Amino acid sequence: MNLALLIPRRGILPEPLPATPGDIPVVLLHGTVSSPGNFALIAARLRDEGRRVIGVEFGHRGTDRLELCLLDIVTTLERELEPGQRFDIVGHSLGGLMGLRLAHLPQFAGRVRTLVGLGACFRGQPVAWNPLVRALVTAVTGPSLVQLMCDAEIDAPIPEGVRVISIISDNDRIVDPSSSRIGEVRWVEGTSHALLTLHAEEVARALADGAADPHGISDPDDIDQDLGATGHETSRRVENI
Structure with missing residues (x-):
């Protein structure tokens, strides 16, 4: 039995807006x-933007x-x-990893505009486990x-034409930042891994930046870039990896 499925769900998405011709939805x-x-x-914030x-x-x-x-x-x-x-x-x-793999599929080539990762495990979580521990973890939480938690880092190339913006917390104790550091990296302070989905303003800003001219990507040395108020203190460090 997958005991992890007994963990209660958190939150309910607002009713989505109807599809309109030429829209670019957020998955x-x-x-x-x-x-x-x-x-x-995040969904409510994006719905407010239409x-x-x-x-x-x-x-x-x-x-x-x-x-x-x-x-x-x-x-x-596809539906x-x-x-x-x-x-x-x-x-x-x-x-985040699933989004990156999706963007590499032939049927989605050229269709993903921006991928915003929140504590994304793009490179997996390398860890040494013996077979008995692996079997136990699989039984309790499922195989994913x-x-x-593989033996070595997963390769994480970015597909042509996709802009990746990775939002990472200095207080993430679940996914090591080294796994998340691909594309353009933005740091936030003090947020646990589970609560990164509360950074609605950060995500809205990242998506807006992704829709802008790709030549407008921030200079990594621009320490004065305002990453916005999100209810958490935010660092002012942006890196391009």
Whole structure:
């Protein structure tokens, strides 16, 4: 039995806006043992901007094997999106990795405009586990966590034309920052891994930046860049990796 599925869900997404011709929706991808409701504040903030959001629940709350998680996401998006329609992604934890893998699929080539990661485990979580511990973790939480906690870093190239903005907390005790550091990195202070989905203003700003001219990416030496008030104290450090 996957005991992790007994953990209560958190949050409820607001009613999404209807699809309109030429819109670029935002796809929300949750982490392990999570669900779309974790993005309630982000979804409400984007709805206020007139953005349509698509909350995707996948892989028995992200506990299935990674390939099955990805298949669930593909199936949902093929139903929710028009053929060839472009979209943005916000991915928390495992959802960031799933978003990156989605962008590499041939049927989605050129369709992902911006991928915003929130404590995203783009490179997995390398850890040395013996077979007995792996079997126990799989029984309790499902196989995805064991796949993420691999023997070596997962390669994380960024597909052509995709802008990745990774939001990382200096207080993340679940996903090591080294796993999240791809694309343009923005730091926030004091937020735990689970609560990174409360940074609605940060995410809205990142998506707006992603929609802007790609030549407008911030200089990594611009220490005065205002990352915005989010209810948490925010650092003023931006890096391009």
